Amino acid sequence: MYDAILCPTDGSAGSAAxxxxxxxLAALTGARVHALFVVDEGIAGADEWDVxxxxxxARGERVLDAVAEAAATRDVECERRLRRGRPHEEILDAAADYGxxxxxxxxxGRTGIGRFIAAGSVAERVVRYSELPVLTARVSE
Structure with missing residues (x-):
């Protein structure tokens, strides 16, 4: 059913779920997990970019370690990926790149006004633009 599963993560409770x-799913199907952390290029100004x-x-490496550990406990092969860019774009590109x-x-899991304040969430954009199936794990606030 599945040979490779992309698991984008940011270290949040939703990502843990x-x-x-x-x-x-990977344990059930024998798939490989591609753990992905995207460093958002829009997070810093030019004078503070490097820091x-x-x-x-560094945070991304720690977050990817957690995914790799979760995969190892289920005897699932996990490849760690760190990319830079706009998160939703990098997730969609990674899905294509890693097959x-x-x-x-x-x-x-925001609802009501909170959903609009956080307008255009990464998950929402991935669901909207992906040509692949997307499974979302929701964590209520």
Whole structure:
């Protein structure tokens, strides 16, 4: 059913729930998990770029470690990926680059006005533009 599953993560509770889903599905189907952390290029100004990117890449490595550990507990092969760019674009590009069959990602589960304040969430954009199936794991606030 699935040979490769992309699991974008940002270390949030929603991402942790998605990691559990991705690793569980991979264990059932024999798929490989591609754990992805995207350093958002829009997070810093030019004068602080190097410091912020270095900090985010270090955080990304820790977050990817958590996905790799979750995969290892289920005897699932996991490849760690760190990319830079606009998160939704990098997730969609990674899905194509790594030949995945499914994207499993977290969502914050915002409703009402909170959804509009956080307009254009990464998960929402991925769901909207992906040509692949996308499974979202929701965590209520």
């Amino acid at each position: 998605a990691t559990e889903q991705a690793c569980g 912020v990117v270095e900090r985010e890449e 995945v069959d499914l994207i499993v990602m977290g969502t914050h």
